[in-house]
Amino acid sequence: MSESVVTREGVRGQRPGREASPAALRSGRRGGERTVVPDAEFASYYGRPILKRAPWAASDIAGYFFLGGLAGASSVLAAGADAAGRRHLATVSKLGALGAIGVSTALLIHDLGVPSRFPHMLRVFKPTSPMNTGSWLLAVYGPSAGFAALTHVTRLFPRLGATSTSLAALTGPAVATYTAVLLADTAVPTWHESHRELPFVFAGSSMCAATGLALALLSPARHGSVRTTALLGGLIELAASRRMRRRLGLLAEPYRRGRAGLLTLAAETLTLLGALTAPTARTRKAGLLCGGSLLLGSALTRFAVLEAGRACADDPKYTVLPQRRRKEAETREESPPEMAPPLGLS
Amino acid sequence: MGLLSGPEPDVAADAGHADPPPRVGFFTDTSVCIGCKACEVACKEWNAVPEDGLDFTGWSYDNTRALGADSWRHVAFVEQRRPDGDGGMRWLMASDVCKHCTHAACLDVCPTGSLFRTEYGTVVVQEDICNGCGYCVPACPYGVIEKREEDGRAWKCTMCYDRLGDGLEPACAKACPTDSIQFGPLEELRTRAATRLAQLHVAGVSDARLYGHEPTDGVGGDGAFFLLLDAPETYGLPPDPVVTTRDLPAMWRYAGMAALTLFGGITAISMFGRRR
Numbered sequence: 001m002s003e004s005v006v007t008r009e010g011v012r013g014q015r016p017g018r019e020a021s022p023a024a025l026r027s028g029r030r031g032g033e034r035t036v037v038p039d040a041e042f043a044s045y046y047g048r049p050i051l052k053r054a055p056w057a058a059s060d061i062a063g064y065f066f067l068g069g070l071a072g073a074s075s076v077l078a079a080g081a082d083a084a085g086r087r088h089l090a091t092v093s094k095l096g097a098l099g100a101i102g103v104s105t106a107l108l109i110h111d112l113g114v115p116s117r118f119p120h121m122l123r124v125f126k127p128t129s130p131m132n133t134g135s136w137l138l139a140v141y142g143p144s145a146g147f148a149a150l151t152h153v154t155r156l157f158p159r160l161g162a163t164s165t166s167l168a169a170l171t172g173p174a175v176a177t178y179t180a181v182l183l184a185d186t187a188v189p190t191w192h193e194s195h196r197e198l199p200f201v202f203a204g205s206s207m208c209a210a211t212g213l214a215l216a217l218l219s220p221a222r223h224g225s226v227r228t229t230a231l232l233g234g235l236i237e238l239a240a241s242r243r244m245r246r247r248l249g250l251l252a253e254p255y256r257r258g259r260a261g262l263l264t265l266a267a268e269t270l271t272l273l274g275a276l277t278a279p280t281a282r283t284r285k286a287g288l289l290c291g292g293s294l295l296l297g298s299a300l301t302r303f304a305v306l307e308a309g310r311a312c313a314d315d316p317k318y319t320v321l322p323q324r325r326r327k328e329a330e331t332r333e334e335s336p337p338e339m340a341p342p343l344g345l346s
Numbered sequence: 347m348g349l350l351s352g353p354e355p356d357v358a359a360d361a362g363h364a365d366p367p368p369r370v371g372f373f374t375d376t377s378v379c380i381g382c383k384a385c386e387v388a389c390k391e392w393n394a395v396p397e398d399g400l401d402f403t404g405w406s407y408d409n410t411r412a413l414g415a416d417s418w419r420h421v422a423f424v425e426q427r428r429p430d431g432d433g434g435m436r437w438l439m440a441s442d443v444c445k446h447c448t449h450a451a452c453l454d455v456c457p458t459g460s461l462f463r464t465e466y467g468t469v470v471v472q473e474d475i476c477n478g479c480g481y482c483v484p485a486c487p488y489g490v491i492e493k494r495e496e497d498g499r500a501w502k503c504t505m506c507y508d509r510l511g512d513g514l515e516p517a518c519a520k521a522c523p524t525d526s527i528q529f530g531p532l533e534e535l536r537t538r539a540a541t542r543l544a545q546l547h548v549a550g551v552s553d554a555r556l557y558g559h560e561p562t563d564g565v566g567g568d569g570a571f572f573l574l575l576d577a578p579e580t581y582g583l584p585p586d587p588v589v590t591t592r593d594l595p596a597m598w599r600y601a602g603m604a605a606l607t608l609f610g611g612i613t614a615i616s617m618f619g620r621r622r
Contacts, residue, residue: 055483
């Protein structure tokens with residue numbers, strides 16, 4: 001029932017704990033008493049969400065974000081390895097980048113409603129669409145990563161190899177972080193309001209993934225500075241996540257509840273574990289465990305963010321409460337209290 | 347600034363239409379809506395919109411639930427206790443529709459250019475272009491546009507683009523028996539709405555308010571706006587939506603900084619490792 005009391009004294013403030021809200025329906029009415037929890041202090045249309053959740057399959061899109069991050073950061077790692085003359089690290093990172101970006105693009109195409117129309121992504125150049133920008137980015141990055149890997153393995157065309165390695169290292173960081181803009185550029189408040197920190201979460205998480213791959217596949221003697229990079233990546237991700245949730249306030253709630261809460265907890269535990277053990281992973285087995293947890297943590301981070309956005313879109317309170325607070329603040333600023341509410345417009 | 351947010355008086359010209367006709371829109375006056383759902387039916391008939399499920403919700407007379415890929419008009423029914431406290435009930439009805447925003451996030455984020463601005467200032471999906479990426483869906487601050495699972499593409503109200511070309515009004519407005527749905531040039535509708543609001547206020551309906559009519563609001567004003575009798579959220583509308591692309595320059599700035607951090611961090615550590 002969407003039943004509420006309307007008073008002549010005004011609409012707002014007169015109706016705390018309106019029965020129409022889903023929270024009140026669940027806890028208040030069934031218990032036979034009105035709830036006064038802040039959750040319930042807004043009207044909703046039968047508790048129905050205002051926003052539509054993104055129609056993306058988590059395995060496709062979170063996988064696409066994770067693998068894109070793995071690829072992008074691996075390319076930077078590979079360029080550094082080339083410069084430092086560390087061929088084994090370059091091999092792992094270049095092949096890893098090529099494999100990851102290949103599967104990543106396949107996942108993106110798989111998620112389309114009409115996969116055969118994937119090339120439509122490139123029929124326009126549209127800076128207002130992060131997905132369009134990202135597609136162009138992939139169109140440059142993908143072949144670069146491909147040439148970098150092929151020339152490295154075959155040792156053919158060294159000059160083309162060096163150019164494509166540099167190009168992949170320069171565009172890789174954008175591939176790893178643009179996906180945060182893609183999520184932030186939506187009406188989903190938990191995503192949109194985190195547009196300052198989310199790129200850093202993804203950047204750190206991508207560093208974890210790329211170093212995780214190297215730590216897992218290389219023998220400990222060849223880990224070298226990758227260990228330090230893993231630690232740095234983990235610290236960046238965890239610090240950015242923490243800051244993000246603190247700034248989000250009410251909108252961080254989806255990260256603490258339900259499936260998104262579990263995913264966040266798992267992701268952060270694995271990332272922390274991987275990052276902290278990275279500097280001391282001196283055996284093959286330790287490298288595998290440490291690298292594995294960094295990779296898994298990075299993947300779960302993307303799943304957690306995607307799931308939190310879903311939970312946020314599904315509950316109208318995350319849409320209504322911040323907007324109403326903002327609107328009330330604006331109204332207070334604009335109209336001095338001595339002004340009577342206008343009766344007509346003329 | 348004007349192209350991403352804020353007032354934009356000439357949307358069609360800004361979208362590249364030379365000498366466009368006046369921008370048109372809907373003014374939906376919910377105070378005279380009788381909940382007949384003729385708009386829903388007319389829309390489905392004219393646009394050949396598929397069935398959207400035959401459910402019984404128990405939400406008053408609303409079994410449509412929400413706007414979506416297969417519901418381009420949706421009549422909301424809200425049952426409330428009356429304001430005068432005599433224990434009686436009042437019944438709010440409102441026909442919701444795509445807002446055809448001045449700054450339409452769905453259009454902004456569409457990667458293929460499938461969503462476009464027509465010469466009438468409305469926002470339409472080109473179904474032969476849409477590849478079903480679904481980005482427009484979470485971008486819409488009103489939760490209007492949706493992916494149709496059967497064919498994988500995104501669908502929403504076109505404001506009967508085909509009818510407009512022939513000088514006809516959209517099917518829903520044509521079918522509305524009480525003129526709750528009014529179609530016309532947006533400027534004229536805004537004047538009409540202001541007059542109607544004043545009338546209602548004089549008549550003592552102090553809860554009446556306009557929604558989506560201000561060119562200064564977060565989406566630059568709606569092409570389809572409303573006269574409501576209660577808070578927007580009561581009808582399932584967001585109280586103060588803002589087009590997400592307003593902050594796009596800031597988003598890219600932060601992403602750029604993060605990308606630099608990633609590049610600088612890895613490169614610095616690699617170089618330091620070499621020297622040792």
